[in-house]
Amino acid sequence: MPETLLDARDLRFAFRAEEGPVVDLPRLTIARGQHTAIVGPSGCGKTTLLRLLTGILVPTSGGVTLAGHALERQSDARRRALRIASVGFVFQQFALLDYCTALENILAPLRLHRAARLDKAARQRARDLAEAAGIAHTLARRPDQLSQGERQRVAICRALVHEPALIACDEPTGNLDPARAGSIVSLILHQAQRTGATVLLVTHDHGLLPRFGHVLDMGLPAASGNRA
Amino acid sequence: MKLLPLIYWHAWRHRGRSALLVACVAVALLVPLLSRSLAARFEQGLRSRAEMAPLVVGAPGGRFDLVLATLYFRPAPLQTLEFGHYTRLAQDPLATAIPIHARFTAGRMPLVATDVGYFQRPGVPMPLRGGRLFAQLGEAVAGASAARQLGLEPGGTIFSDQREAYDIAKAPPVKLAIVGVLAPTGTSDDEAIFVDIETAWLLEGFAHGHDDAASIDQPELVIARQGDKVALSEAVRTYQEVTDDNVGGFHIHGSRDGFPLTGVLLYPTNDRAATILEARLNAQPGLQAIEPAAVVEEIIAFVVRLRLVFDALSIVLGLSTGALIALIATLGFRLRAAELRTLADMGAPRRTALVLVGGELAGLIALGAGIAAALVWVALGVAGRLSAFL
Numbered sequence: 001m002p003e004t005l006l007d008a009r010d011l012r013f014a015f016r017a018e019e020g021p022v023v024d025l026p027r028l029t030i031a032r033g034q035h036t037a038i039v040g041p042s043g044c045g046k047t048t049l050l051r052l053l054t055g056i057l058v059p060t061s062g063g064v065t066l067a068g069h070a071l072e073r074q075s076d077a078r079r080r081a082l083r084i085a086s087v088g089f090v091f092q093q094f095a096l097l098d099y100c101t102a103l104e105n106i107l108a109p110l111r112l113h114r115a116a117r118l119d120k121a122a123r124q125r126a127r128d129l130a131e132a133a134g135i136a137h138t139l140a141r142r143p144d145q146l147s148q149g150e151r152q153r154v155a156i157c158r159a160l161v162h163e164p165a166l167i168a169c170d171e172p173t174g175n176l177d178p179a180r181a182g183s184i185v186s187l188i189l190h191q192a193q194r195t196g197a198t199v200l201l202v203t204h205d206h207g208l209l210p211r212f213g214h215v216l217d218m219g220l221p222a223a224s225g226n227r228a
Numbered sequence: 229m230k231l232l233p234l235i236y237w238h239a240w241r242h243r244g245r246s247a248l249l250v251a252c253v254a255v256a257l258l259v260p261l262l263s264r265s266l267a268a269r270f271e272q273g274l275r276s277r278a279e280m281a282p283l284v285v286g287a288p289g290g291r292f293d294l295v296l297a298t299l300y301f302r303p304a305p306l307q308t309l310e311f312g313h314y315t316r317l318a319q320d321p322l323a324t325a326i327p328i329h330a331r332f333t334a335g336r337m338p339l340v341a342t343d344v345g346y347f348q349r350p351g352v353p354m355p356l357r358g359g360r361l362f363a364q365l366g367e368a369v370a371g372a373s374a375a376r377q378l379g380l381e382p383g384g385t386i387f388s389d390q391r392e393a394y395d396i397a398k399a400p401p402v403k404l405a406i407v408g409v410l411a412p413t414g415t416s417d418d419e420a421i422f423v424d425i426e427t428a429w430l431l432e433g434f435a436h437g438h439d440d441a442a443s444i445d446q447p448e449l450v451i452a453r454q455g456d457k458v459a460l461s462e463a464v465r466t467y468q469e470v471t472d473d474n475v476g477g478f479h480i481h482g483s484r485d486g487f488p489l490t491g492v493l494l495y496p497t498n499d500r501a502a503t504i505l506e507a508r509l510n511a512q513p514g515l516q517a518i519e520p521a522a523v524v525e526e527i528i529a530f531v532v533r534l535r536l537v538f539d540a541l542s543i544v545l546g547l548s549t550g551a552l553i554a555l556i557a558t559l560g561f562r563l564r565a566a567e568l569r570t571l572a573d574m575g576a577p578r579r580t581a582l583v584l585v586g587g588e589l590a591g592l593i594a595l596g597a598g599i600a601a602a603l604v605w606v607a608l609g610v611a612g613r614l615s616a617f618l
Binding site: 077080082108112 | 238
């Protein structure tokens with residue numbers, strides 16, 4: 001039986017107490033190496049759920065266990081440390097550092113992670129990732145000198161460089177045409193398979209769902225667990 | 229340490245803003261640092277020089293002018309003292325007296341007439357860098373800066389400056405032989421060229437040298453002959469240089485006691501002698517004895533008042549720079565909010581935002597301070613070369 005990486009129980013979250021919960025999830029279990037897509041219409045709480053599952057937000061009630069750590073019981077500093085060590089993020093708008101080159105953007109998590117080594121091997125790993133993503137020739141350029149697709153690939157390499165257990169992607173194909181969206185998701189899944197990482201991807205593009213073994217549809221009346 | 233490159237790259241990417249901040253900090257620090265440093269060195273220079281001479285004696289007149297002329301060799305509108313006063317002071321057992329006549333220039337540097345006692349004053353070492361002290365008429369010893377600026381070395385020569393270019397009745401310039409160069413002292417001595425008192429009289433026109441009067445047989449140059457006495461015309465050509473061959477032809481006309489001096493430096497044997505001398509000399513008509521240290525303190529009091537103005541200006545500059553730094557810090561957090569939120573989401577420790585924004589500001593402020601310090605250092609060096617006061 002595969003080992004559980006992420007386990008959410010009775011997860012509820014509301015931005016204000018007087019409002020209804022944005023997220024109300026009885027149970028979600030994700031095994032190591034599993035690739036899960038979270039879908040649903042805009043405003044249904046997909047991004048909020050991703051942020052809860054990765055410890056950026058703390059649930060109003062219920063709990064999340066990530067790699068054996070109950071996130072709701074951890075301090076903010078400890079949750080951050082867990083995040084930088086275990087999670088690689090691909091953000092909706094790439095969120096690259098505009099003053100750094102592509103290579104330094106890829107290496108950014110290693111600068112933020114106190115225990116991570118930023119040595120020759122790490123730089124080589126970043127180059128290998130860039131090579132695999134087809135952006136090796138752009139490593140010396142800054143984000144404003146890159147195309148949108150190249151920026152996206154840099155963001156994906158950044159999420160993978162510290163070899164996290166979980167890759168959390170928040171609508172990484174939001175503004176792309178279907179063909180390019182497909183290639184980006186392929187790249188993420190391929191790299192994740194190579195390193196054995198788990199993928200959690202938020203999307204509203206139903207065309208991508210067949211690529212995922214598991215789908216959580218937040219648009220259903222009660223998002224209540226695994227919908228494989 | 230791993231965040232340092234991020235700080236540097238951000239500052240470099242926004243280098244226009246960084247340069248503005250560095251410039252503001254540098255200017256804000258430069259004004260108070262420079263004014264205080266210059267004032268401190270000015271005060272130190274004035275004080276140390278003033279302390280080298282316990283008493284200065286001169287003709288009645290401005291006390292500041294007397295101190296500036298005798299100790300700092302600055303041109304001053306000053307009545308001269310008669311050499312006879314010095315002669316009497318030199319015989320006084322209560323003090324050692326050194327004559328100073330600083331009325332001329334050579335190569336636009338002060339030409340200071342004194343005696344060899346000037347170089348052996350108690351507590352004021354004046355070692356030679358090369359050569360020897362002057363021993364006869366027409367010989368000169370150059371201060372370190374004067375020698376450097378005019379390219380003077382022992383064995384060289386320099387003409388005294390012509391004081392009245394269109395008055396042919398005035399004594400002509402004299403070619404002085406440089407026989408020694410002093411080591412740097414950091415005082416106004418560095419900028420001076422020293423000669424003996426009789427050389428000053430040569431420049432004043434009280435002494436001159438020419439061929440033996442008895443041997444002059446041109447009638448237009450001889451006004452009268454009476455026995456071995458010969459009265460010569462002003463048209464007789466005088467020597468413009470003192471050499472071993474013609475030194476015997478130089479002579480003084482008139483009484484030495486009436487010849488001018490700028491002042492006399494007095495080194496009393498003890499405090500009691502100083503008090504007695506000061507009181508006695510100030511009681512004599514046509515004389516004043518002053519303590520340079522007291523006069524200099526009055527000058528410094530004025531400098532301190534001037535410094536207060538700079539301090540007030542510095543406060544205004546400091547406040548405006550502080551406001552600019554606060555504005556840049558606030559804008560930094562606001563403009564970088566998305567970036568900092570991304571880093572926080574990725575798991576960066578809470579202090580990362582502070583390190584990135586605060587570290588960059590601190591680095592730029594430190595750079596501005598460093599530039600200000602370097603400019604002060606350069607300015608002090610330049611000022612030191614420009615004026616022996618600094």
